[in-house]
Amino acid sequence: MNARWLPAPPPVVDPEQIPASPPPVRIKVLHIITRFEAGAGANTLLSAIGMDRHRYEVWIAGPETSPLWERAERAGIRTVRIPQLHREMALAADLLVLVRLVRLIRRERFGIVHTHSAKGAFLGRLAARLCRSPVVIYTLHGREPWWPPPDGSHSRPREVMPAALQISGFLQTFSFLERALRSATHGFIAVSPSVARDSVLARIATPGRVEVVPSAVDLDDIPHDTDQTVRADLRIPDGFPVVGTVTRLDPQKAPLDFVRMAALVAARRPGVRFVMVGDGEQAAEARTLASRLRVDILFTGFRSDAARIASAFDVFVVSSLYEGVGRSVTEAMASGRAVVATAVDGVVDLVTPGATGILARPRNPETLAECVCWLLDHPMEAERMGTQARTYVRELFTRHRMCTTLDETYSRLLGFESVPLDQPRHSREPRQRHLPMAELVSTTVPPERKRHSMWRPE
Numbered sequence: 001m002n003a004r005w006l007p008a009p010p011p012v013v014d015p016e017q018i019p020a021s022p023p024p025v026r027i028k029v030l031h032i033i034t035r036f037e038a039g040a041g042a043n044t045l046l047s048a049i050g051m052d053r054h055r056y057e058v059w060i061a062g063p064e065t066s067p068l069w070e071r072a073e074r075a076g077i078r079t080v081r082i083p084q085l086h087r088e089m090a091l092a093a094d095l096l097v098l099v100r101l102v103r104l105i106r107r108e109r110f111g112i113v114h115t116h117s118a119k120g121a122f123l124g125r126l127a128a129r130l131c132r133s134p135v136v137i138y139t140l141h142g143r144e145p146w147w148p149p150p151d152g153s154h155s156r157p158r159e160v161m162p163a164a165l166q167i168s169g170f171l172q173t174f175s176f177l178e179r180a181l182r183s184a185t186h187g188f189i190a191v192s193p194s195v196a197r198d199s200v201l202a203r204i205a206t207p208g209r210v211e212v213v214p215s216a217v218d219l220d221d222i223p224h225d226t227d228q229t230v231r232a233d234l235r236i237p238d239g240f241p242v243v244g245t246v247t248r249l250d251p252q253k254a255p256l257d258f259v260r261m262a263a264l265v266a267a268r269r270p271g272v273r274f275v276m277v278g279d280g281e282q283a284a285e286a287r288t289l290a291s292r293l294r295v296d297i298l299f300t301g302f303r304s305d306a307a308r309i310a311s312a313f314d315v316f317v318v319s320s321l322y323e324g325v326g327r328s329v330t331e332a333m334a335s336g337r338a339v340v341a342t343a344v345d346g347v348v349d350l351v352t353p354g355a356t357g358i359l360a361r362p363r364n365p366e367t368l369a370e371c372v373c374w375l376l377d378h379p380m381e382a383e384r385m386g387t388q389a390r391t392y393v394r395e396l397f398t399r400h401r402m403c404t405t406l407d408e409t410y411s412r413l414l415g416f417e418s419v420p421l422d423q424p425r426h427s428r429e430p431r432q433r434h435l436p437m438a439e440l441v442s443t444t445v446p447p448e449r450k451r452h453s454m455w456r457p458e
Helices: 038-050 069-074 091-108 118-130 168-180 193-201 230-234 255-268 283-293 306-310 327-334 365-377 379-396 399-414 447-455
Strands: 027-033 056-063 078-082 112-116 135-140 187-190 210-212 242-246 273-277 297-301 315-318 338-342 358-360
Touching (some): 027 038, 027 091, 027 118, 027 399, 038 056, 038 069, 038 327, 056 091, 091 118, 112 118, 112 399, 118 135, 118 168, 135 193, 135 399, 187 193, 193 210, 230 306, 242 255, 242 327, 255 273, 255 365, 273 306, 283 297, 306 327, 315 365, 327 338, 338 365, 338 379, 365 379
Parallel strands (some): 027 056, 056 078, 112 135, 135 187, 187 210, 242 273, 242 315, 273 297, 315 338
């Protein structure tokens, strides 16, 4: 940041009383994302909408279909839909995507190309390199399956990759391609300290050039506390504890582990009710397993009001095998829920044992059940953990915090001083960073100190 440049003096007259000035030069930002949906897509949309429109003109390029396109366009975001952009590797389609991105970047001359997700980040950074874009950024939304797990990690993402991708040559090729573009990337952003650390250890990101930017959620859309109408909607009588989850029913989220956990808890606590909100490729398998284990689970399928449903859970369970942070657990904590989560990736930065929830080993339904039973047996402690979790999340995951930190990152890479979004540009007050530098990621900090130096004091 350029700390030598002083802020402008206060205006002598109202700017509307003098002849109109030319419009300010805006910085054009292009977000490129593989799948414009779920956690990464919602985070990208919030960051695009929340940036200062007087300083930035924001575009998003992504796949042809997405539930978020309409919302983005209503908010005034320029959108580019690319039919050939998919997560799977396909040489001919990928070349078409690359050509289209190169043409777009050259035509619009973006000052910042901000990429997301492995496939979109690779093609986007390559296109930006070919166009000699001034600033190229890669946001790491989570550990990818081909990253080698850090020592001591219980998570092995490549174990749940599609069978077609379980080829060492593919993994080595993609790892090589990601590492080859480090020099073409001016800044890396991670959604949690653990993701930042793992990206450096995997040599995906350059040491000393990773910043942690908490992934904001729409806190206004999340109940502050239990929605009292949920039990009636789900036909759950009062007095029965509810253990539930909101998730995609696919291998990454390990929904079958939730079913096995429910069977173990039901055997010990017969009065507990179980709810799974979400849909996915393992939905039928999860229902079949629940029937075989004779555990009664309410499968709601996809619900647009999932956060409202989760607000009525007494215990919220996350059984994932890997996560960036986990939007569903963030939303559950925002409504004051007690959380039991697997100790994977960025989840450990969010769920602190005994303070905001309890952590369990992944792929271990027995420990999940033990943690759930402990919270059910200690309702007062569970309530206090949920209260602290709500305060923690509602302070850390605001759109203002995320966008202010992004603005600072953009400004630093472009070489000029940024101004907080809520501070007039003519203000003489000293500029205050919304997120202290000590709380941004530093790869020189020992892992045992990361919770206090890279994220936020608990």
